[in-house]
Amino acid sequence: MAAFALLNGRPTDSITVADRGLAYGDGLFETIKVIDAHPQFLVLHLARLTRGCARLDIRLDVIQLCTEIGQLFANHSASLRDGVLKIIITRKAFGRGYQPQVNTSGERLLIFYPQIFIQPEPLSTGVQVRLCRQRLAEQPRLAGIKHLNRLEQVLARAVWDLLHDTRSFD
Numbered sequence: 001m002a003a004f005a006l007l008n009g010r011p012t013d014s015i016t017v018a019d020r021g022l023a024y025g026d027g028l029f030e031t032i033k034v035i036d037a038h039p040q041f042l043v044l045h046l047a048r049l050t051r052g053c054a055r056l057d058i059r060l061d062v063i064q065l066c067t068e069i070g071q072l073f074a075n076h077s078a079s080l081r082d083g084v085l086k087i088i089i090t091r092k093a094f095g096r097g098y099q100p101q102v103n104t105s106g107e108r109l110l111i112f113y114p115q116i117f118i119q120p121e122p123l124s125t126g127v128q129v130r131l132c133r134q135r136l137a138e139q140p141r142l143a144g145i146k147h148l149n150r151l152e153q154v155l156a157r158a159v160w161d162l163l164h165d166t167r168s169f170d
Contacts, residue, residue, distance in 0.1 A: 006068055006108075009067075020090055021148050025149030027106065027107075029146050032084065055145060059106065065087070080114075092107055
């Protein structure tokens with residue numbers, strides 16, 4: 001089954017090209033495990049999301065967001081059972097430039113990804129740890145926020161399978 005998404009409560013398979021989350025990483029997210037159509041630790045995730053939105057000056061209507069989460073699972077209860085719910089909040093699209101429009105309502109994107117079953121072998125044999133030269137930058141203002149700019153993690157993962165190589169990838 002493919003992912004299913006709602007944008008501001010409406011089914012979607014795309015976002016506008018002017019979305020600030022896409023253009024500037026201007027937004028944040030939460031990734032939530034779903035078991036039997038119930039998002040786990042939802043209250044805690046929503047609390048962190050609310051704190052992050054406040055720090056970025058993005059208004060978030062948590063009641064509306066909860067309504068949309070309920071709508072997502074109520075309308076598709078047979079197919080959206082186990083998996084991952086990703087909530088992405090971006091600042092609304094407007095014009096070009098880095099200057100954000102503060103205290104605006106965020107765009108609410110809910111994406112449900114079906115469960116990917118993990119082979120039981122790693123559970124009994126363990127896992128390998130890899131070290132990488134890619135370091136994460138320190139930015140105190142963004143600490144604790146799951147903001148949309150994850151380029152450092154992307155770069156680290158890009159060399160994941162190459163780490164046995166003796167060449168430098170930094």
